Amino acid sequence: MALSSGQPKVVLLDIEGTVCPISFVKDVLFPYALSALPATLQAQWDKPEFSQYRNAFPAEHATSQEALTAHVKDLMSRDVKIAFLKSLQGYLWESGYKSGELKAPLFDDVAPKFGEWKKAGKEIMIYSSGSVAAQKLLFKHTNGEPADLIPEISDFFDTVNAGPKQEASSYQTILAAHPEVPEASDWLFLSDNVKEVEAAKQAGMQSFVVERPGNADLSTEDREKHRVIRTFAEI
Numbered sequence: 280m281a282l283s284s285g286q287p288k289v290v291l292l293d294i295e296g297t298v299c300p301i302s303f304v305k306d307v308l309f310p311y312a313l314s315a316l317p318a319t320l321q322a323q324w325d326k327p328e329f330s331q332y333r334n335a336f337p338a339e340h341a342t343s344q345e346a347l348t349a350h351v352k353d354l355m356s357r358d359v360k361i362a363f364l365k366s367l368q369g370y371l372w373e374s375g376y377k378s379g380e381l382k383a384p385l386f387d388d389v390a391p392k393f394g395e396w397k398k399a400g401k402e403i404m405i406y407s408s409g410s411v412a413a414q415k416l417l418f419k420h421t422n423g424e425p426a427d428l429i430p431e432i433s434d435f436f437d438t439v440n441a442g443p444k445q446e447a448s449s450y451q452t453i454l455a456a457h458p459e460v461p462e463a464s465d466w467l468f469l470s471d472n473v474k475e476v477e478a479a480k481q482a483g484m485q486s487f488v489v490e491r492p493g494n495a496d497l498s499t500e501d502r503e504k505h506r507v508i509r510t511f512a513e514i
């Protein structure tokens with residue numbers, strides 16, 4: 280599919296398993312957050328600016344630093360994609376990105392395609408379970424050229440401002456946020472998660488499954504039902 284006139288005007292992108300490897304999230308970002316957690320809790324526990332993160336957790340898990348640490352560890356071991364955890368993770372990753380310890384390893388085709396899409400007049404938007412704050416940190420600190428891709432991105436969506444990624448209504452919320460591109464068929468959503476692709480299609484968007492190294496295997500049925508791409512260069 281060439282992106283020329285009559286083709287999608289907006290490319291909406293998932294992050295983990297689509298623009299960067301799942302292993303970056305599981306093996307780099309998660310351990311960083313867990314290692315930063317105890318010292319952060321000790322330093323920030325009673326600070327007013329930290330209360331938004333602490334108070335967002337269910338009260339029974341925020342009774343002490345130890346209880347919160349145990350709960351965060353449990354949620355992360357199960358990769359629970361819940362907003363209060365994602366928000367805290369973004370807060371914990373900030374120092375790592377700013378110091379240069381964390382840098383998002385985008386797949387090689389991603390940054391060049393951003394430039395191509397922008398030149399062709401397409402809008403690039405992000406929809407991830409990671410918080411909008413975490414998304415912005417990731418795209419500001421990449422291994423791409425340019426390293427800061429924020430200027431290329433028109434909007435960011437997460438489970439707070441759009442809703443759960445496997446529900447069609449979330450894609451309708453995203454559409455409603457951009458009345459300048461009202462036709463769902465003018466949107467192309469790319470994700471490693473077949474259920475997310477199905478939800479986007481239910482909302483009327485075009486949507487392809489992205490198959491990257493390290494992603495979950497796709498079934499024969501998934502491959503029959505959906506277009507599967509291995510790199511953005513195929514678009």
Ligand SMILES: CSCCC(=O)C(=O)COP(=O)(O)O
Binds near residue numbers: 294304365407414
């Ligand atoms: C952008 S923050 C790091 C990724 C993350 O925490 C996450 O849950 C990504 O999920 P996605 O919806 O991008 O597959």
Ligand SMILES: [Mg+2]
Binds near residue numbers: 295472
């Ligand atoms: Mg994903």
